[in-house]
Amino acid sequence: MSRRHLLLAGLALLALWQGVAMLVRQPVLPPPTEVGVALWQEIRNGSLGGHFLASLWRVVASTLLAIFTAAPVGLILGQSRRLNAFFAPVIYLLYPIPKVVFVPVVLLFLGIGDLSKIVVIFLILFFQILVLVRDQAAGLRPELILSVRSLGAGRLALFRFVYLPASLPAILTALRQSIGTAVAVLYVAELFATQKGLGYYIYLNGSALLNYPAMYAGVVAMSVLGLGLYFLVDGMEKRWCRWQTAA
Template sequence: FFRSLPGVLGVHFLASAVRVLCAIAIAVILAVPAGLGLGQFKQVDRIFSPLIAILYPIPKIVLLPAMYILVGITDVSKVLLIALILFFQVLVVVRDEAAALHPELILSVRSLGAGRKALFRYVYLPASLPAVLTSIRVSVGTAIAVLFIAEQSLTQYGLGYYIVVETYQVLRYPEMYAGILAMSLLGVLLYLAIEAVERRVNRHLYAEES
């Protein structure tokens, strides 16, 4: 593992890491504003809630062939698939957190002259951010699993491709186990990184626990 990581394995590790990080960024950028909007505007939430309830339980990995047709056999299709999975998880969490805010808190901020933009920035977003980070941290395992499946074919770089095509299929078992270890390491590093950000954001909560 340590001999392979600086070489070919490191290239595949970096390719997988970039895909996951891009997917997380896309999901957060799209899901947080959408979730805040649904949580604040009840009528809009009533319209979209049935659609979310239908789409959320669908195993998104089955959409990979459709992604290839719509977007093409590129990294974009793999990134969008992972982003789609994370999008719904973050969207539901943010919507529920925003909808659960006490009306008294919102009224008190509005009484100070705050408009909708100020409410989004200073009330809804800070209240939802801890839950957003928790949902992403919990979803890391799912994202890595989907990444592994998506990288097994129609690509030349990525840990999924390295494990299945470059090592397993040609009986290079020591390198295969090194690839498995690298993919596990990627998941652990992402989990710890998000947990560190979560601890920084929720510093007051961890201070109370200690």
């Protein structure tokens, strides 16, 4: 998708927003021009920046933690039929459960700090990456593995030069699919007993202060956070998986 198409889509959404705001004529839905002014003011006074950085840290930390734990586990399960058969029923039961239901439980056990919010997002990303990487590793053609083994490659070399490169697209696909859910759960997690984060900022301005332009400025900032992460993953896929994008 070209930048021109993205720009046109963004302008169309802004025009739709402006039209609906003109029809509704309610303070709860300010026009995008008013929200843009509020967004600039909140950035200038530093109020929105601190909340944005707090949310960004939580998402990035949970994403890195999920990659470095779920990807190796998925590769191991994909290589070993015995281990996969043992753990598959557990994964099958846990994977479909919406991880947002664990927010109160995690908060009770880990408190109201950053750790609880990182763990909640980690749970979402972990199972997404684990399942996709496992299936990708298990679906590798046997002749490819045999040809590499015939050159004297051991298990570590297979892991590094065959399973990991072959599973990299699955890891990035899982991240792309999970970003929207992770940001949504981040909003829910930041509503509980915290004073930092975009979720808290949106709730404070919308429900307590009734400052609707600032509330929508927070929504825009959270949207930018999700879109930025999505485009980052998309760029990594184009850079690291060129054979796939070319195909």
